[in-house]
Amino acid sequence: xxxxxxxxxxxxxxxxxxxxxxxxxxxxxxxxxxxxxxxxxxxxxxxxxxxxxxxxxxxxxxxxxxxxxxxxxxxxxxxxxxxxxxxxxxxxxxxxxxxxxxxxxxxxxxxxxxxxxxxxxxxxxxxxxxxxxxxxxxxxxxxxxxxxxxxxxxxxxxxxxxxxxxxxxxxxxxxxxx
Amino acid sequence: xxxxxxxxxxxxxxxxxxxxxxxxxxxxxxxxxxxxxxxxxxxxxxxxxxxxxxxxxxxxxxxxxxxxxxxxxxxxxxxxxxxxxxxxxxxxxxxxxxxxxxxxxxxxxxxxxxxxxxxxxxxxxxxxxxxxxxxxxxxxxxxxxxxxxxxxxxxxxxxxxxxxxxxxxxxxxxxxxxxxxxxxxxxxxxxxxxxxxxxxxxxxxxxxxxxxxxxxxxxx
Numbered sequence: 094x095x096x097x098x099x100x101x102x103x104x105x106x107x108x109x110x111x112x113x114x115x116x117x118x119x120x121x122x123x124x125x126x127x128x129x130x131x132x133x134x135x136x137x138x139x140x141x142x143x144x145x146x147x148x149x150x151x152x153x154x155x156x157x158x159x160x161x162x163x164x165x166x167x168x169x170x171x172x173x174x175x176x177x178x179x180x181x182x183x184x185x186x187x188x189x190x191x192x193x194x195x196x197x198x199x200x201x202x203x204x205x206x207x208x209x210x211x212x213x214x215x216x217x218x219x220x221x222x223x224x225x226x227x228x229x230x231x232x233x234x235x236x237x238x239x240x241x242x243x244x245x246x247x248x249x250x251x252x253x254x255x256x257x258x259x260x261x262x263x264x265x266x267x268x269x270x271x
Numbered sequence: 272x273x274x275x276x277x278x279x280x281x282x283x284x285x286x287x288x289x290x291x292x293x294x295x296x297x298x299x300x301x302x303x304x305x306x307x308x309x310x311x312x313x314x315x316x317x318x319x320x321x322x323x324x325x326x327x328x329x330x331x332x333x334x335x336x337x338x339x340x341x342x343x344x345x346x347x348x349x350x351x352x353x354x355x356x357x358x359x360x361x362x363x364x365x366x367x368x369x370x371x372x373x374x375x376x377x378x379x380x381x382x383x384x385x386x387x388x389x390x391x392x393x394x395x396x397x398x399x400x401x402x403x404x405x406x407x408x409x410x411x412x413x414x415x416x417x418x419x420x421x422x423x424x425x426x427x428x429x430x431x432x433x434x435x436x437x438x439x440x441x442x443x444x445x446x447x448x449x450x451x452x453x454x455x456x457x458x459x460x461x462x463x464x465x466x467x468x469x470x471x472x473x474x475x476x477x478x479x480x481x482x483x484x485x486x487x488x489x490x491x
Contacts, residue, residue, distance in 0.1 A: 111275045118282035125289045129296065136300035143307040150314040157321035158449050167331040171453060172443060174335050177342040178460045180440045181414060181467075183383045184346065187436070189416035191409055198402065212398075216421045 188219040196246045196271065197222055203240055209233040213264065222269040223253070229262040238265075247271050320452050327455045334456055334464070341467045344412045348442050352388050354413045355437035357473040359392060362411065366404040368396040378439075385440045389418065394431040398422075401429045412470045413437055 161168065197217060204212055209229035216223045228234035242250050249270040256264045335342075347354060352375045363370045376389035394401055401422065408415045418434040447453070456464070 107275060107278045111278055115278050115282050118279070118286060122282060122285040122289055125286070125293070129289065129292055132293075133296055133300070136296065136304060139304050140300075140307060143304065143311050147307060147311045147314060150311065150318055154314060154318050154321060157318065157325060160325055161321065161328065161449050164325065164328040167328040168453070169446065170335060171328065171331045172446060174342050174464070175454075175456075175460070176443045177346050177440070178463055180346055180383065180385050180438075181342075181463060183385050184414050184416065184438050187387075187416055188418075190419060191417060194402075194405055194417065194420070201398070201402070212424055214421070214423045216419070218419045 190217045190219055193217050193219065193222055193271070196269075197224075199244060199246060200224070200241065200269070203244075204237065207233060207237045209262075210237050220271050222247075223266065224269075225264060225266050227261055227264050231263065234263045234265065241267070244269075317450055320450065324453055327453055330455070334461065341412065341470070341472075342464065344472060345414050345467050345470070346385075346438055346440050347413055349439060351413050351437045351439035352390065354473045355388070355390050355415060355435070358408075358411050358413070358415065358471075359390065359435070361471075361474045362404055362407045363394065366396070366400045366407065368394045368400055368404045370394055385438050387436050387438055389434055389436055391432070391434050394433055395428060397427075398424060398429040401431050405431070405433065407471075408435060410470050412467070412472050413439075 194217060197215065200222075201212060204210055204226065210233045211227050213225040213227050215225075226237060228237055238252075244250065247269040249268075251268040251270070252265060253268045254266040258264065344354065356373060356375070359370060359373065362368075371393045373392040374390070376391065379387045379389075381387050394404065396404070405417060405420060408417055414437075416436045418436055420434075421432045423430045
């Protein structure tokens with residue numbers, strides 16, 4: 094039987110436990126190296142894939158941009174129209190007597206139905222309408238005052254002045270607020 | 272102890288090198304991949320935006336093929352006073368109203384880029400005609416607002432002192448970049464366009480078809 098001769102002094106010999114640990118570390122390092130290579134390969138592949146994808150999207154975007162340049166006239170038209178429309182909304186929101194004029198038509202319609210009553214003058218400003226009415230006698234004045242005070246379109250109806258004259262009759266000034 | 276250490280130096284160094292490589296690749300590789308992914312996502316977003324912009328622009332002509340001139344005249348960039356004066360005279364003729372003392376005030380530069388000019392005049396006629404004449408300003412171009420009216424009814428003739436405002440606004444000075452998003456017309460905007468197209472134009476203005484007409488670039 095072959096006999097192994099160890100000439101290394103026993104105190105210099107590496108203990109078998111250490112040899113085992115060393116081998117284990119080598120194994121771990123080998124597995125780690127394989128994983129590292131795999132990660133590097135995957136990363137490079139992913140990078141190349143995304144780079145290719147990005148190039149494709151960018152070239153598609155360039156095509157789309159040139160299509161937009163062809164539609165430049167429509168683009169200008171849209172921007173100009175939107176700009177005007179936004180400003181038209183600003184104008185529409187500005188104070189005007191548009192609604193006051195429509196409301197005052199109710200007053201004139203009412204006056205036309207009352208005998209011996211006539212409108213003398215009217216001043217219409219945004220949210221405020223002032224007018225004077227001449228009623229020939231007290232009954233026509235009362236006939237006019239009753240429905241006018243019930244006009245729901247106005248928030249306030251104020252009889253601001255009241256004059257009586259033998260020749261012309263009753264002249265009343267009214268202030269209507271909405 | 273010394274021989275044990277010597278035996279383990281090589282594998283431990285290997286592990287340390289491996290760890291350093293791992294860390295470096297993680298830092299460099301993942302950074303690069305994240306960066307390119309972010310760029311890809313950004314480009315995809317731009318692509319989505321450009322596609323939607325093209326589809327909006329392709330339908331613009333259907334919506335505003337003929338209305339653009341009405342919008343131009345509804346709020347002109349200049350000449351609003353002339354248009355306004357023309358419109359006052361035109362409406363006066365329609366409703367048999369006599370106009371006098373027609374004056375234009377000083378231009379007021381308002382907020383939101385809209386400038387206002389006051390026009391004052393005296394009108395004379397029957398009350399109903401004056402009323403219809405004043406009401407007609409709600410449906411005329413350029414857009415006008417009635418500011419105040421003072422009417423005096425004597426001898427069956429109505430005398431009115433009228434103040435109206437006409438407006439003008441500068442054209443936009445720059446066009447947004449190609450990549451900037453645009454919004455399509457809202458329901459309200461389409462309704463405004465349609466209603467304006469039914470308003471009365473001033474006497475010396477005739478709308479021209481815009482379909483094949485090359486408009487000068489106002490942004491240059």
